[in-house]
Amino acid sequence: MQKVVGDPRKAFITGNEAVAWAALAAKAEIMFGYPITPQNEVMHYWTRLAPKYNRKFLQTEDELSAGFTTCGAIQAGKKAFTATAGPGNVLMQEPFGMAEAMRLPLLAVIQQRGGPSSGTVVYSQQEVTLTTFGGNGEGHRIVYSTSSHQEIFDYVIKGFNTAWKYRFPVFVLGDGYQAKMREPLEMYDPEDRGIEMVKPYALVGLDGRIGETREPQHLCNIYSLEEELYEVVLKIAGDYDAMTPEVVEYEEKECEDADIIVVSHGVVSRAADDAVKILRSQGIKAGYFRPITLRPFPQKQLREALAKSGAGKILIAESSYGQLERLTKQELYGETVPIKSLLMPGVGIVDSDIVNKVKSIM
Amino acid sequence: MVAPAMPKSWYVPSKPHKFCPGCGHGITLKALGEAIDELDIQNKVVFGCDIGCSLLAWNFFACDSTQTHHGRTTPVMVGIKRARPELICVGYMGDGGGYSIGSQHLLNSAVRNEKITVILINNTNYGMTGGQMAPTTLPGQITETTPYGRDVEVTGYPTKGPEFIAEITPENAYVARATVSKYKQLKRFIKNALRNQEQGNGFSFVEVLSTCPTNWRTSAEQTWHFLEDKMEKYFPIGELKNPLGKGEK
Structure with missing residues (x-):
């Protein structure tokens, strides 16, 4: 090609x-x-x-x-x-x-x-x-x-x-x-x-003569029995869980000694990054954590960031009314750190929004 | 025990098939199997089936096969054909899948003259879900959702699929309506629809009038009577477009 x-x-x-x-x-x-x-x-x-x-x-x-x-x-x-x-x-x-x-x-x-x-x-x-x-x-x-x-x-x-x-x-x-x-x-x-592109392959329309050199492919996504579907979903879930450590990605900055960790994703994380720098320059120990993969979520890595920093608060900043917040809360089940949020559905978030919010909750 | 003669392109381990006694799917799939054999295209056919009774054909053929959601077989076949034009893609669906929930796909694939073959079973009701009104239910016909008979003032008239597809396709499309009561003609129409795709002409469509004694709650005699004396009167049999020849009325 x-x-x-x-x-x-x-x-x-x-x-x-x-x-x-x-x-x-x-x-x-x-x-x-x-x-x-x-x-x-x-x-x-x-x-x-x-x-x-x-x-x-x-x-x-x-x-x-x-x-x-x-x-x-x-x-x-x-x-x-x-x-x-x-x-x-x-x-x-x-x-x-x-x-x-x-x-x-x-x-x-x-x-x-x-x-x-x-x-x-x-x-x-x-x-x-x-x-x-x-x-x-x-x-x-x-x-x-x-x-x-x-x-x-x-x-x-x-x-x-x-x-x-x-x-x-x-x-x-x-x-x-x-x-x-x-x-x-x-x-x-x-x-x-050095990035090798994985080669695609076909599931139907295969080479060979059916019944002579190969069997026909019968692909299906509906099952007659509950147990059949159960096995299929468990297999998918097992593969997904096994894959998770290999694909999960995140970005973390200034979390070692943070008193508060700002969690955000996507374009909002650029504002969060700037906000953390501004807060640090003003003597507020803020940290930055960004899940790059929202699925699978970097659960282990966020818990580790919390543990090593001993942060007393999390601030979630997002341009929706709590979608990242819900995702993060379910992934942090059992942690007791208070989670605050800056929820601005459908509008952009700039650094000063986050700086002001952090100051108001510290 | 001696197994009955079956088309070579049938997948024997899935026989006997799972359709109800008296259902027309088996007759249609036999015609399709024989047509595939006679054209010697078994190794390049991709057979796709929908949700509804057509789904029971997911492993019917010794051909590569796939299955998808209700009404979505047409776009899956389009995707396969666009990706691999050398394959012969056959979408198999019911009247609900083709004329109702997936009608936008059928219509637009026909307009684009997609080089796929669609075989659509018209049995005037939703069989798999228990006999509800379909777009093809005849005026006055009793179904589970028209228990007092289909009132055309409320739900309109039956969809005449081949007629509307013939209107919106160019001349190199193949469009026909067959019936399971005329087997040789049914097979001829299906074979023409496959040949038309093989020759790269255009969209190829066969509606097949079929039987559903389970949901019609009819005896063998009543079933045949409904097919021949009601359905075939309302839905004319014949080729509406045949770029391969004159066309059969």
Whole structure:
């Protein structure tokens, strides 16, 4: 397959454009999509670039179809992906459930917009619960929450590999700000950096003559007996738990002696990072903890940060009304440290918001 | 015991199949199996089935097969075909999956002239869920959700799938309606729908009028009477579009 990015190069582009370039560099072969703001430009760039690199695209009739065509292409052995947001993410929970059940390495980029319902087309962090635990299943998926364009590029590439290696659906969770802003990043060819891209393989349409050199493949996601499903789900859960230590990612700063740890994710963690620096300069011992994987959650690492710092408080800052807070609380079950929160659903959070909040609760 | 003759493309370990006695699925799947054999395409067919009774065919064929949610077989087949155009993708679904919950997929795949084959069973009700009204339920027909008969003032008239698909597809699409009461013709139509895909022409669609004595609560004689004297009168049999030839009325 033709190289997309030759020598590493600096670019000043939107996050949506970074998604398209990263998917090309990761050797994605086909995208299925349906228009919804703020992810549209992922398709716009993909449709301009894809034919030059012999890749494919289909604009489907809705997000259900975009998700299910993606599942089909993956079953046929192609590295396929989609991108969506908001109500589109709601519709795609149905095909995401199929991917979870049938262990299809689907990659979806979610550019969060305001909710509930049509909400806004601008920005939020309100698709955390939906993306981590949506569908009528157990949330056996991997969710990377990015905070910069460089990370969008890096984690789209990494996401394809995680998906095809472990065969769980992977989500790169961005937001409208990351989607639409321009920001500098370095684009590169993953293999030039020693990142080996996992090769896709087919589940149907295999080579060979049925009954002579091979058996037919019968894929199914419905079971007649309770016990059959129970075994299937336990197997998925077992694989997921075994994988967790290998994929969990987090970022931690200044937690050694922190009196308060600010927990945030995605683009808000940039404000948190600045806020912690400001607070430190003013003599307040603040620490920074950011789950990069919201699923699986870096539970052990956050507990360790709490233990070593002896922090007396946690502040959770997020652009939703408590979705990260609920996730964090369930992961910290048994800890007694008081958890405070700065909840700003659907609006941006800047460093001074966090600085002021920390000062008000210290 | 001597096993009855079965198409080569049938998956023998899953036989006898799981459809109710008197159900038309078995007849349709036999026609499909023989058509696959005669065209010698067993190794490149991907068979996809929906939710509903069609689901019981998930391991019916010795062909690579997959199964998905209610109504979503069409986009899964589209995804496979777009990814691997050399495969022959056959979506198998009921009237609920195709004309109701998945109607947007069927309609738009037809408009895009997707090079897949869809075989849709019309038995005028939702069989698997216990006999509710389907888009194809006849006026006045009693079902679990129309216990006093389908009132067209309230729920509209039966969907005529091949007619609307014929309207929205280009000339190289194949569109037909068959019935399990005319086996040779049924097989011919299914074979044409597969050949049309194999030749890369366009969307290929066969609606099959079928029987559901379990939910119709009919005897063998009443079942056949309903199929031949009610359904086939309401839903005309024939090829609406056949790029391979003149078309059979």
